[in-house]
Amino acid sequence: MKDVLKEKYGIKVPEILMKGQLQTFTIHHTEFVIVPISHVDEEELYELYQLNHYMNDKKEPYLATIVLTKENYLSFEHDENRYLLLKVPKTTFQPHAIGRDLARFHLKGRSYPYQISKAQRIGQWKMLWEKRLDQLEMFWRGKIYQESLHPFEKMFVEAFPYYLGLAENGIQYLVDTELDEDPHPIDSATICHHRFHKNTWLGDVQMKSPIDWVFDHHSRDLAEYMRFSFFHDQEEFKQYGYKFIEDYDRTSPLSPFSWRLIYSRLLFPVHFFECVENYYLSNGDTFYEDQLTSILDTSDQYEAFLQSYSSMLSMRTKRMVLPQVEWIMPVGK
Structure with a gap:
């Protein structure tokens, strides 16, 4: 080298x-x-x-x-x-409030004046999600008739129908949002990250790397940050999970369209899809077996998180109530 x-x-x-x-x-x-x-x-x-x-x-x-x-x-x-x-x-990177820093980053990225095609993701979620869902469903159908399955595959086969339902709800919620809500100026495309989380800028090398970027709606970064926090640091999430999004909203006020896109993205179980895909790409690394076990063990808590997001929004904004997904369990059930 x-x-x-x-x-x-x-x-x-x-x-x-x-x-x-x-x-x-x-x-x-x-x-x-x-x-x-x-x-x-x-x-x-x-x-x-x-x-x-x-x-x-x-x-x-x-x-x-x-x-x-x-x-x-x-x-x-x-x-x-x-x-x-x-x-x-x-x-050295010294973030004061990562929600505020991210909002300022997005404000700059939103004014980019040139056409983006290859790194473009805005408006493509439905197509990309449906393609991913169809591929995994076909793969699942091939597995359910196999007699001898590895422990990971057995978990995947049994859990997939539940995550299929969650994914379909996420897609429908996205479609309804695009029909019901008019985008505001803040909803135009900006520079986002493939998977934004607290270590994206504060990793082993502290930097904002352009190789992490895609051109998309800012709700992508907000949803993925909260998803990562939920699965990787439950205690911190309980304390600061919503402070991040409130700091963002105070710096760059979110539209009803934005709040609903965040929710649709949280409904779509990217975490489950990536775990299954990564398991097969890694030729059966047991790390992903442990990860899938953790995802399945916290499915009730994740439903409660989806419900709490909806409750938080109605209390926090006092200006809108999210349409409910009927089967998501109410908090405390």
Whole structure:
């Protein structure tokens, strides 16, 4: 890798260190990160580079920037994989309130003036969710007739009908929202993250990485942050789960359309889908068996969370009540 970096960037790297899953090195007190990007095609990568350049011009704090090769390419190849180089900001990230910081980030991203196509996700949720659901249902139908199943597969086969129902409710809620509510200016597309959570900016390397980005409705980041908090830090979620969204709303007031999109995204069980998909992609890593067990064990609590979101909204905003999903259990049941 050192030889490749010298050839492609003309830099002599003294030592490459691992920080979590990332390779990093430091030159003249500046940190660089080598990011694998084989999953991103060239067209999308160019769009992310343009977004990165735009947010840099907007003086977005703690922003990592893409470094071009000597020949002005965005990426390079090594051992049949593609990578790019990010220059990490020198200042240490000190978030005051992540909800407020995210709202400000979205406000800047919303003013991006150029067309986005490959990294675009806004308006595509229904199509993407239905495709994902159809694929997993076909896979499930193939499994239910097998006689010998691994413990993970047995859990998946038994649990899928419940998550199929939850997914269909999420899709219907999204459709109803788009029919019932008129979007406000705040509902235009902005720079979002594939899966935003408290470690996205505060991970092993503290930075805002453009490789995490998609162009979407801001409710994506709000819903995924709350979902992650629910599943990965229950105590913190109980204390601060709604403070995050209230901080966001105070900085950039959410529309009824936004509140309902957040709920539709929380209804759609992305966590279940990703766990099953990752299990098979990893060739049966037992980590995902434990994860699925945890997801199934907390399904009642997740229903209670969906109910509490609806209750919180009617108390918090005093201006709207979410349409109910009838079978979601009331709190305390």
